[in-house]
Amino acid sequence: MKRLTLSLALVLPLLVAWPAHAAPAGDGQPAAEKAAKAEAKADEARKAQKAEKAEKARKAQKAQKAQKAETAMETHKTDGASDGAIDFAASVAGAMDRSADPCADFYRYACGSWVDSTPLPSDQPRWTRSFSVIREDNREVVRELLEQAAANPGGGPDAARIGNYYRSCMDTAAIEETGLAPLESTFARIAGVEGGESLMRAAGGMHRLGADTLFGIGVFPDFKDPGTNIGFFVQGGLGMPERDYYVSDDPKKKELMAAYETHVARVLETLGAPAEEAAQRAAGVVAFETELAKASRPAPEMRLVEKLYHKIDRAGLQELTPNLPWDAFFAAAGHPNVTELNVATPEFFEALDAAVQAADAETLRAYLRWQLADNLAAYLPERFVQADFEFFGRELQGQQEIQPRWKRCVSMTENALGEAVGKLYVEKRFAGDSKQVALEMIGDIGGAFERALPQLAWMDDATRARALEKAHAVRDKIGYPDVWRDYSAMTIRPKGFLDNAIAANEFEFDRQARKVGKPVDRKEWGMTPQMVNAYYNPLLNEIAFPAGILQPPFFHRSFPAAMNYGAIGAVIGHELTHGFDDTGRKFDPTGEMREWWEPAVAERFEQQAQCVRDQYSRYEVEPGVAVQGDLTAGENIADIGGLKQSYAAYRSWVERHDEPDPPVPGLTDDQLFFVAYAQVWCSVNSQEYERMQVTTDSHSPARFRVAGAVSNNPAFAQAFACEPGEPMAPKERCTVW
Numbered sequence: 184m185k186r187l188t189l190s191l192a193l194v195l196p197l198l199v200a201w202p203a204h205a206a207p208a209g210d211g212q213p214a215a216e217k218a219a220k221a222e223a224k225a226d227e228a229r230k231a232q233k234a235e236k237a238e239k240a241r242k243a244q245k246a247q248k249a250q251k252a253e254t255a256m257e258t259h260k261t262d263g264a265s266d267g268a269i270d271f272a273a274s275v276a277g278a279m280d281r282s283a284d285p286c287a288d289f290y291r292y293a294c295g296s297w298v299d300s301t302p303l304p305s306d307q308p309r310w311t312r313s314f315s316v317i318r319e320d321n322r323e324v325v326r327e328l329l330e331q332a333a334a335n336p337g338g339g340p341d342a343a344r345i346g347n348y349y350r351s352c353m354d355t356a357a358i359e360e361t362g363l364a365p366l367e368s369t370f371a372r373i374a375g376v377e378g379g380e381s382l383m384r385a386a387g388g389m390h391r392l393g394a395d396t397l398f399g400i401g402v403f404p405d406f407k408d409p410g411t412n413i414g415f416f417v418q419g420g421l422g423m424p425e426r427d428y429y430v431s432d433d434p435k436k437k438e439l440m441a442a443y444e445t446h447v448a449r450v451l452e453t454l455g456a457p458a459e460e461a462a463q464r465a466a467g468v469v470a471f472e473t474e475l476a477k478a479s480r481p482a483p484e485m486r487l488v489e490k491l492y493h494k495i496d497r498a499g500l501q502e503l504t505p506n507l508p509w510d511a512f513f514a515a516a517g518h519p520n521v522t523e524l525n526v527a528t529p530e531f532f533e534a535l536d537a538a539v540q541a542a543d544a545e546t547l548r549a550y551l552r553w554q555l556a557d558n559l560a561a562y563l564p565e566r567f568v569q570a571d572f573e574f575f576g577r578e579l580q581g582q583q584e585i586q587p588r589w590k591r592c593v594s595m596t597e598n599a600l601g602e603a604v605g606k607l608y609v610e611k612r613f614a615g616d617s618k619q620v621a622l623e624m625i626g627d628i629g630g631a632f633e634r635a636l637p638q639l640a641w642m643d644d645a646t647r648a649r650a651l652e653k654a655h656a657v658r659d660k661i662g663y664p665d666v667w668r669d670y671s672a673m674t675i676r677p678k679g680f681l682d683n684a685i686a687a688n689e690f691e692f693d694r695q696a697r698k699v700g701k702p703v704d705r706k707e708w709g710m711t712p713q714m715v716n717a718y719y720n721p722l723l724n725e726i727a728f729p730a731g732i733l734q735p736p737f738f739h740r741s742f743p744a745a746m747n748y749g750a751i752g753a754v755i756g757h758e759l760t761h762g763f764d765d766t767g768r769k770f771d772p773t774g775e776m777r778e779w780w781e782p783a784v785a786e787r788f789e790q791q792a793q794c795v796r797d798q799y800s801r802y803e804v805e806p807g808v809a810v811q812g813d814l815t816a817g818e819n820i821a822d823i824g825g826l827k828q829s830y831a832a833y834r835s836w837v838e839r840h841d842e843p844d845p846p847v848p849g850l851t852d853d854q855l856f857f858v859a860y861a862q863v864w865c866s867v868n869s870q871e872y873e874r875m876q877v878t879t880d881s882h883s884p885a886r887f888r889v890a891g892a893v894s895n896n897p898a899f900a901q902a903f904a905c906e907p908g909e910p911m912a913p914k915e916r917c918t919v920w
């Protein structure tokens with residue numbers, strides 16, 4: 184379901200974190216299993232030694248960090264006892280390169296020293312001054328919570344769940360010993376696949392245990408009746424993150440596809456196929472996936488939400504794909520009575536039907552085995568985890584080393600039991616008064632958006648009035664949910680990581696499936712409290728800011744206003760603007776997909792949006808590799824609008840308050856506002872990561888989020904006295920909101 188949210192872009196996050204990829208699963212090859220076990224045991228002593236060393240290093244590092252706490256920005260306490268904002272000025276100034284010309288390259292000016300002095304950590308494909316630093320800091324906090332929970336089984340049912348999940352994840356000896364035993368029945372079902380009926384039965388079980396295969400499914404509010412949930416069926420079934428990899432002529436992508444085929448073969452071999460057979464089957468698997476890719480819409484087209492709505496009942500679905508017996512799928516998935524469905528991409532399902540008909544049974548079986556192992560890789564023995572990392576981590580994203588196991592286990596526990604972890608996290612880390620300050624800023628920035636509406640020449644009064652109505656209707660969520668998720672139906676044991684992972688996946692699948700046909704729960708959150716991110720959901724017309732993002736360098740209650748408005752303020756403006764970007768604008772104040780724009784105004788909006796598409800299409804991450812202006816349009820519109828509104832809100836704040844002297848030497852307040860915005864995006868990354876990002880991500884690479892937004896902002900040019908025509912102050916600007 185994670186992948187679906189990603190590809191459908193129904194919920195619009197501030198940034199997309201490519202999900203930690205799961206590795207392939209193996210099927211019980213007794214000999215190979217034994218050999219691996221022996222190897223694992225031999226490794227054990229060495230690993231224990233290594234772990235002890237790592238633990239020592241961690242403790243030393245921690246002590247060092249504690250010493251630095253007074254000066255390091257990322258360690259500011261949000262509970263505010265000893266206001267930690269003392270040294271923000273040094274931190275801001277230290278990241279800048281003042282020898283750069285802000286009007287020529289503002290990203291360099293704001294982030295240059297930080298970029299020059301920050302190596303890319305070997306276990307990351309990218310590293311961002313704001314998001315990554317907080318995220319890693321949070322990870323330490325959560326690790327302690329999980330270790331405490333694992334050590335004290337008497338802490339209550341949810342504490343026991345997270346403690347057990349984490350402990351079983353860290354128990355690599357048990358994981359090696361268990362091997363693939365919990366998947367035996369699934370592999371047996373796959374071995375019996377002959378055609379449609381048996382294929383759909385296998386696929387139903389796989390979807391439920393967390394291995395989306397053949398297509399994607401999910402549950403969302405009905406576009407035309409957003410108070411009710413329906414099931415969504417959408418293109419999917421690919422091992423690579425985007426269809427473009429399969430169909431592109433780009434030599435770099437072709438190289439990756441060759442490496443991908445080798446990876447599929449390696450996994451099939453690890454599952455027990457002889458090398459030659461594995462290679463042959465892998466070629467068949469990639470050919471089959473390529474058929475699905477050809478029938479898939481390109482990523483930018485998936486943004487055209489009005490083309491993703493085809494409500495259908497079970498009979499209609501069966502008629503669309505006569506050779507795919509859906510009763511078998513739904514029964515095996517454990518929800519035989521689901522009826523209300525939206526087939527987002529019908530042509531894909533027709534092509535899937537044909538591809539299945541055309542494929543031989545051997546290929547289908549190999550495809551399912553590969554997909555099972557691929558989706559669940561992270562939960563499997565080391566040889567699967569390694570293979571998965573070597574392709575998806577190293578080769579695809581340019582990450583040099585796999586993350587230490589504890590980091591992965593923290594992430595996996597958060598994926599499985601996010602709100603159970605989040606509840607403990609907010610108790611420890613979320614300062615109550617942050618919520619009040621955030622609410623005030625949302626009010627301010629929403630007000631700035633509304634005040635700007637009359638100045639938009641491309642709008643008419645009728646549409647303006649409706650836009651105002653929509654802006655008023657936006658609901659906000661801040662910090663953490665009012666009602667915590669009930670995990671009581673999920674059984675997590677102290678041992679048996681793969682079983683635990685499957686239990687958590689099935690819990691989530693059932694939780695989603697049971698929503699179909701039911702009223703939408705407006706209290707539910709789409710992110711966990713500890714996430715360093717934010718989102719807008721057009722179907723609920725709501726914005727959400729988890730506790731995780733309400734921290735330095737985004738926000739601190741004793742930061743100067745210029746910094747808070749430049750950083751978290753621009754994030755708030757970004758999310759609000761999503762309600763009015765190229766997809767958000769198609770939903771009305773209640774979340775219903777409806778044409779509420781005067782046609783001539785909608786056309787003028789498209790012209791403004793086209794200006795943004797063209798501008799960003801000129802940005803290249805390397806010669807010949809450009810940002811996709813159409814894929815990133817919504818995010819870019821939100822960045823440009825969000826920065827403008829936040830600036831306007833800041834100016835009105837200044838009018839209401841006495842500003843102290845400029846807090847960062849050499850920067851005016853307005854300059855500090857823009858520097859604070861840019862410094863959220865200071866980042867270093869591998870070249871491979873950027874190539875992947877422009878192919879798959881609806882967000883532009885960080886440095887263009889800076890250049891794009893400031894160069895469309897006249898107040899920026901004024902703050903830095905840029906001459907018209909300089910790179911950051913073009914004569915023609917794109918103005919949407």
Ligand SMILES: [Zn+2]
Nearest residue numbers: 195196197818
């Ligand atoms: Zn966004």
